[in-house]
Amino acid sequence: MIVIENATVATVDAAGTEYTHGHVVVGDDGRIAAVGSGEPDPGRDVRTVDGSGCLVTPGLVNTHHHLYQWATRGLALDETLFGWLTTLYPIWGRLDAEIVGAAAGAGLGWLALSGCTTSMDHHYVFPRDGGDVLEAEIRAAERVGLRFHPTRGSMDLSRKDGGLPPDHVVEDTDEALAATEAAIDRWHDPSADAMLRIAVAPCSPFSVTTRLMEEAAVLARRKGVRLHTHLAETDDEEEFCRRRFGCTPVEYAEGVGWLGPDVWLAHGVHLDDSAIARLGATGTGVAHCPSSNARLGAGLARVRELVDNGVPVGLGVDGAASQEVSHLGAELRQALYTARQRGGPKAMDAREALRLGTIGGARCLGRQDDLGSIEVGKLADLVMWRLDGLGHDGIDDKVAALVFGPPARVELALVGGKPVVERGELVNADEETLTREARRAHRRLMTTERQ
Numbered sequence: 371m372i373v374i375e376n377a378t379v380a381t382v383d384a385a386g387t388e389y390t391h392g393h394v395v396v397g398d399d400g401r402i403a404a405v406g407s408g409e410p411d412p413g414r415d416v417r418t419v420d421g422s423g424c425l426v427t428p429g430l431v432n433t434h435h436h437l438y439q440w441a442t443r444g445l446a447l448d449e450t451l452f453g454w455l456t457t458l459y460p461i462w463g464r465l466d467a468e469i470v471g472a473a474a475g476a477g478l479g480w481l482a483l484s485g486c487t488t489s490m491d492h493h494y495v496f497p498r499d500g501g502d503v504l505e506a507e508i509r510a511a512e513r514v515g516l517r518f519h520p521t522r523g524s525m526d527l528s529r530k531d532g533g534l535p536p537d538h539v540v541e542d543t544d545e546a547l548a549a550t551e552a553a554i555d556r557w558h559d560p561s562a563d564a565m566l567r568i569a570v571a572p573c574s575p576f577s578v579t580t581r582l583m584e585e586a587a588v589l590a591r592r593k594g595v596r597l598h599t600h601l602a603e604t605d606d607e608e609e610f611c612r613r614r615f616g617c618t619p620v621e622y623a624e625g626v627g628w629l630g631p632d633v634w635l636a637h638g639v640h641l642d643d644s645a646i647a648r649l650g651a652t653g654t655g656v657a658h659c660p661s662s663n664a665r666l667g668a669g670l671a672r673v674r675e676l677v678d679n680g681v682p683v684g685l686g687v688d689g690a691a692s693q694e695v696s697h698l699g700a701e702l703r704q705a706l707y708t709a710r711q712r713g714g715p716k717a718m719d720a721r722e723a724l725r726l727g728t729i730g731g732a733r734c735l736g737r738q739d740d741l742g743s744i745e746v747g748k749l750a751d752l753v754m755w756r757l758d759g760l761g762h763d764g765i766d767d768k769v770a771a772l773v774f775g776p777p778a779r780v781e782l783a784l785v786g787g788k789p790v791v792e793r794g795e796l797v798n799a800d801e802e803t804l805t806r807e808a809r810r811a812h813r814r815l816m817t818t819e820r821q
Contacts, residue, residue, distance in 0.1 A: 377421025
């Protein structure tokens with residue numbers, strides 16, 4: 371049992387309950403046994419953690435990422451999405467399990483240090499001689515200790531058939547579907563306290579055939595797993611869909627069975643009123659990636675309108691090659707700033723931003739019953755942020771300090787009641803080792819590509 375005491379606690383429950391001098395009790399079952407104000411009565415055999423000067427929140431949930439991209443950071447820095455992709459596709463075609471495992475270890479370790487306790491990953495590049503890259507990133511998540519929702523992505527529409535990716539990085543449609551089903555059968559855990567769940571994730575309208583989109587949706591629903599893809603990220607994508615399908619990206623998604631409460635879409639930047647209304651009416655989620663959208667110049671997502679229309683909205687750092695910071699805690703501020711750039715200072719406040727990063731993300735992943743808020747009976751995925759140093763001094767509202775202030779140090783992060791970060795350091799993995807392995811993977815990938 372772990373007891374955190376003397377902390378400010380932001381529960382992010384439906385009522386927005388907060389305790390300025392509060393406690394959280396974590397049971398031996400890895401779930402929250404108590405939360406409230408004042409001093410708890412912990413009983414015996416308890417580890418007590420002094421939260422003075424700290425804020426306790428639910429662990430952050432990362433709803434969109436491409437972990438393999440850690441090996442290709444700092445490239446195509448001044449390109450739009452399509453130019454960025456065409457620059458990097460040839461390099462990604464040289465990926466293998468060793469490189470992906472090292473990149474995933476670095477990316478997940480960095481996420482943990484930034485307050486993330488649950489992350490998805492969207493992996494869609496499967497070179498034929500690359501080995502089992504999906505297993506490689508799953509093992510990396512086990513090593514770091516994060517709750518993990520990898521998605522088995524796919525691409526089957528190459529450049530010769532009117533798509534964007536080159537021929538050597540796409541799969542045969544039937545092979546992609548069979549491999550996706552095999553991944554679900556091998557890895558997916560539907561239990562309430564699952565550490566690992568699989569989703570089905572064809573990459574995007576400009577890299578996937580209509581047949582793959584349609585059959586992937588049927589497969590996911592037959593297997594009882596969720597669906598994820600990129601949608602409405604850029605003007606180029608809008609033009610592609612209108613030219614190839616004669617409709618907008620959201621209209622296309624609806625036509626192939628890709629709207630519903632079991633679907634969450636990455637980006638959702640270019641959405642008109644009718645598209646936002648359809649997402650809200652169908653319960654389709656959106657992974658909002660404000661820093662990546664800014665880095666690629668994709669635009670400002672209409673987050674205020676999405677939330678007001680009942681769309682489940684979570685936050686994503688996106689791949690490290692399109693957003694080199696990859697700090698999920700900092701994405702709270704970026705989301706708030708994006709909303710205010712569109713709608714002024716009242717478009718979003720600090721607590722709304724925190725909701726996006728916690729319960730909003732849990733809703734996107736279908737885990738809202740067990741994750742995303744601090745409530746008795748929910749899984750003890752918690753973060754205790756250190757907010758009493760120079761960078762946050764004088765900001766008396768600790769939620770505001772977390773969101774508006776500089777990135778805060780993670781004093782303690784728990785996943786199912788088990789520490790994964792303590793005093794700003796990883797518990798289960800060594801940061802220097804992760805760095806060294808990622809550096810080696812980057813150099814091997816880039817050297818191989820130049821030959």
